[in-house]
Amino acid sequence: MNPNKATKTESPSSLEPPTGFWLFLYRANKGVRTSTPYLMFFGIALWLVTYYLFNEGWKLPLFNKIPGPVEVITEWISRDPIFGMSLFTEAYHTNIYVSCQRILIAFSIATSVGVPLGLFMGWSKTFRDYTFPILETLRPIPILAWVPLAIIMFSGFETPIIFLATLASLFVTTLNTLLGVDSIDESYFRAAGCLGSKPRHVFWHVVLPGAMPFIFTGLQISVGVAWFSLVAAEMISGDFGLGYMIMDSYMQNKYVTMVMAMITLGFVGWLTSAMVRFAGDRMMQWRVRALALEGR
């Protein structure tokens, strides 16, 4: 079944692995010979055609009031958009830029606080006993319930929005990191103890790398959650951003722009989780290579 399996235990291949551009070419070449790109393309096309048929083709009642794909795409690539926003207008870019910047700030704060917090909670029983009840009480409060509080506490548009996105993302990151530490096999701690590690060595060389797979799973979820709460916050109190763009165009009956913002949000969200995944793969070569041997 899997040709790679046979090479697993034998001596390493004498072929030099390609690097840089050649590696890219190799992967691209290998990629087009699998069904993946074609299926992806087909999937998107199928979705667009269905959307078109329901909406502009058969004019189903449910889809009557929303703009169709042709209308949206035409507006999107128009140099002179009817509703004032397209790929070629500054306002569109500003909205994307503002949202991305907020996500970057919120995600960075949440990660740099959440990961250490989770690691310490997993590592030190005492610290966990202190902090776990607080985490578990605050975590189930829906992020929308924090909106009034955020508006009361912080002034302006920017801070409350970032606060909300950070908060949502922080809980996810902390909890996943904590679970990551819990998931580490006891024998690694024992081996490290045997080899003369002090607690700080255990923290840096066992706890941190051992929790890494869970941390990155958590970060992928957390960046998604950050987008979710960011858009919610922007809808309620905002001046710019994709969430604001959706709400604003809805209020002004610019439904084409609204759909455009939604799809943009989807793409940008996908891109950010892909970036997190990429970073994770770079940092966990030990795992990537093992999975590659299993053909994944």
Add this chain to the structure above:
Amino acid sequence: MDKPTSVTRDSAPASVHINRVSKAYGEEWERQQVLEDLNLEISPGQLTAIVGPSGCGKSTIVNLVAGFEKPDSGTITMNGEAITGPGIDRMVVFQETALLPWLTTYRNVVFGPKLRGDMDPRELEAEANRIIDTVGLSEFKDKYPLQLSGGMQRRAELARAMINHPLLMIMDEPFRGLDAMTRELMQEFYLHLFEESRRTNMFVTSEIEEAIFLADQVVVLSNRPATVREIIEIKLERPRNFEMLSTSEAYDYKRQAMEILHEEALKSFKRTGGQDDFLDAYAKRAE
């Protein structure tokens, strides 16, 4: 834990005394006595194999001698000093591999000395390369553990233990889970290492043949709570080879051990309860 290696290195092989050690697990109302008044001596420079029915507390002995756990009563001493925690004078090779998966083979091997900083970096590098070469993993030193086969992982783990020059090697069913061929090769390889170094070794296993092939004495444990049922001195010559296992001498050892283990296994079945149907079926077959 913080003892400097320079003292322990190249000193005489260790002897371990387990003196009236008891250990129980579980809540008060369902306490399971795993060890009770266990006395055991591991002689210096010898390979002592510990065999016993499964679940009899072999791993508990490992955990106690390694210092991961403390006995409820009794003492364990190595060279006369009480064992209070894990230390680099005792290295454990674990049942399932405990190589750190995020470090390459080389980095796993140098892990201990590098953290402790008790070896000159250049000396360490040379020593690590030599040991990795000894276990035949030179080509794989930059591979991660998950990229290695089971046998390679065990050898890497042996290397990681050996570089610390422990006084005692504790092997906790190290070859379990390997396929038969790899297992035999690993036994032979491990035997060579032992016969060269003559380091004190404690080898826990559930395979009698493995124990007889490797050990100077085989300690047969009773059922839970574990006590020593029998100590069989294995007088096969060293260096050993697999042919010795088919001599009548080896056969006698094996039969002796088997008989005891068989008795103990039956006792264990009777005690666990709920096994009556199996014991009936077994008795019918035996008639």
